[in-house]
Structures are given as structure tokens and as C-alpha cells.
Amino acid sequence: xxxxxxxxxxxxxxxxxxxxxxxxxxxxxxxxxxxxxxxxxxxxxxxxxxxxxxxxxxxxxxxxxxxxxx
Numbered sequence: 350x351x352x353x354x355x356x357x358x359x360x361x362x363x364x365x366x367x368x369x370x371x372x373x374x375x376x377x378x379x380x381x382x383x384x385x386x387x388x389x390x391x392x393x394x395x396x397x398x399x400x401x402x403x404x405x406x407x408x409x410x411x412x413x414x415x416x417x418x419x
Contacts, residue, residue: 354414
């Protein structure tokens with residue numbers, strides 16, 4: 350499984366990040382498309398619960414994420 354970072358931008362300074370594990374970027378893109386114009390909920394890597402409507406974000410950005418072990 351690969352890890353992908355999804356960033357939901359509300360404006361120039363406000364955004365929320367979500368990390369998902371999928372086999373490919375195409376599957377991650379499908380997830381974003383399937384969730385379009387819906388309420389979604391998730392807990393981020395800091396343990397903060399988020400609920401948002403994907404239709405109210407300005408930009409959704411997807412990128413493969415490579416964690417660095419510290």
C-alpha cells in the first residue's frame with residue numbers, strides 16, 4: 350500500500366490534511382471523486398476529528414506521501 354496526502358483548501362490560509370492508504374494514485378483519485386459534494390469525516394494524524402463538505406472547499410490536492418523515519 351502507498352500513502353497519499355489529500356489536502357482540502359478552504360482559502361489561501363486555511364486547509365485540512367488527510368492521509369489515506371491505497372494501492373495506487375488512481376484509486377485515491379477515485380476516492381476523491383466518489384466523495385464529491387458530500388459530507389466526509391476523518392481523524393487526522395494529530396487525533397483531531399474533522400467533518401467537512403467536499404463541495405465547500407476551493408481546491409483538493411492529492412500527492413503521494415513518503416514518510417521519513419526519525
